[in-house]
Amino acid sequence: MIDQELKNKLTELLPTATFEEGGEWPNINVEPKDWLLLANQLRNDASLHFDYLFCLTCIDFKTHLTMVYHFSSTKYRHNIVVKVKLDRNQPEIQTVSHIWKTANFHEREVYEMFGVNFLNHPDLRLLILPDGWEGKNPMRKDFEDAVNMIKL
Amino acid sequence: MDVNKPLQPPRWGGVKAVLLKFKDEVLQKMNNILNNSETLKVPSTGGDLGEAIRVIETPGGGVVLSKLDDVINWARSNSLWPLTFATSCCGIEMMAVASAKYDFSRFGFEVARASPRQADVIIIAGTIVNKMAPVLKRLYDQMADPKYVIAMGACAISGGPFFYNTYSVVKGADHVIPVDVYVAGCPPRPEALLHALISLQEKIKSGLTREQIKQGI
Numbered sequence: 444m445i446d447q448e449l450k451n452k453l454t455e456l457l458p459t460a461t462f463e464e465g466g467e468w469p470n471i472n473v474e475p476k477d478w479l480l481l482a483n484q485l486r487n488d489a490s491l492h493f494d495y496l497f498c499l500t501c502i503d504f505k506t507h508l509t510m511v512y513h514f515s516s517t518k519y520r521h522n523i524v525v526k527v528k529l530d531r532n533q534p535e536i537q538t539v540s541h542i543w544k545t546a547n548f549h550e551r552e553v554y555e556m557f558g559v560n561f562l563n564h565p566d567l568r569l570l571i572l573p574d575g576w577e578g579k580n581p582m583r584k585d586f587e588d589a590v591n592m593i594k595l
Numbered sequence: 596m597d598v599n600k601p602l603q604p605p606r607w608g609g610v611k612a613v614l615l616k617f618k619d620e621v622l623q624k625m626n627n628i629l630n631n632s633e634t635l636k637v638p639s640t641g642g643d644l645g646e647a648i649r650v651i652e653t654p655g656g657g658v659v660l661s662k663l664d665d666v667i668n669w670a671r672s673n674s675l676w677p678l679t680f681a682t683s684c685c686g687i688e689m690m691a692v693a694s695a696k697y698d699f700s701r702f703g704f705e706v707a708r709a710s711p712r713q714a715d716v717i718i719i720a721g722t723i724v725n726k727m728a729p730v731l732k733r734l735y736d737q738m739a740d741p742k743y744v745i746a747m748g749a750c751a752i753s754g755g756p757f758f759y760n761t762y763s764v765v766k767g768a769d770h771v772i773p774v775d776v777y778v779a780g781c782p783p784r785p786e787a788l789l790h791a792l793i794s795l796q797e798k799i800k801s802g803l804t805r806e807q808i809k810q811g812i
Contacts, residue, residue, distance in 0.1 A: 573726070591762055592760065593759055593760075
């Protein structure tokens with residue numbers, strides 16, 4: 444599908460979704476409450492068939508957090524970027540690890556780096572950081588580590 | 596000894612006499628050196644041993660005098676096998692130095708060893724993170740003495756671009772193990788690493804410890 448067709452299709456599936464212009468791929472903004480439903484449709488809709496989650500990350504905008512998902516379809520070779528705005532003080536979003544297996548580890552990484560709580564994640568614990576890091580999220584802009592940080 | 600004289604069939608008495616005479620000559624020469632009546636001759640090639648050796652010319656050849664420590668240090672400095680240890684992009688540059696174009700084998704860094712027990716020098720090529728620090732320490736501890744350390748590049752010297760505002764990077768490998776030679780660069784040119792390797796050799800040949808060199812003795 445070309446980008447415009449993708450946009451039409453997604454508007455049909457989720458009328459409240461908004462699009463951002465200017466990126467390489469279509470950017471769709473989704474509310475956290477709509478996310479799980481849309482994720483299932485992205486994966487399972489026959490004409491979309493987004494079977495490859497090739498990037499899952501998070502951005503700290505200081506006022507809010509944004510989850511960013513990059514999808515690709517190995518069948519149709521089209522791509523899409525999904526952005527979900529989260530409350531910075533209590534970031535919560537539904538897991539998609541049961542839809543795309545790769546999300547399991549990526550969500551654990553976002554969990555330890557940004558402190559996003561993935562609801563219904565089967566194994567939400569630290570991925571790389573050593574034990575005892577819970578609560579300190581190194582990729583948050585205001586993170587300060589009393590032991591290792593050198594301030595200029 | 597008269598070199599023009601044809602060789603005689605060996606007779607133990609004769610050999611002994613020759614050796615004794617030879618010993619007397621050498622002792623005489625050494626005596627002269629000690630009394631400064633004769634100038635010392637340093638090899639004109641400016642060879643690896645440099646001023647650590649003395650050559651006493653004798654008829655039919657010469658005698659090389661040196662301290663055993665100097666000879667051992669010379670041998671050590673020309674057979675330093677590095678450990679295969681690279682933690683980031685400096686490692687690529689280190690591999691380039693090992694490859695045919697720069698080839699650190701020419702200077703005695705013959706082969707990189709995959710086991711610390713067979714390695715003499717560890718080139719810290721890259722960032723040391725908090726999780727890697729105990730591994731680096733362990734590798735260093737497993738190396739047999741005498742062992743040497745080169746900190747290659749900004750990360751190994753100070754944490755490099757990760758110096759500020761990082762939760763995971765060790766700000767300089769010398770927080771973990773002692774370092775002999777630091778090479779600046781991000782990453783350093785192969786020539787810079789070669790220079791560092793040769794600097795290490797000179798350091799070893801000087802026969803001084805790290806602490807003595809730091810104090811400027």
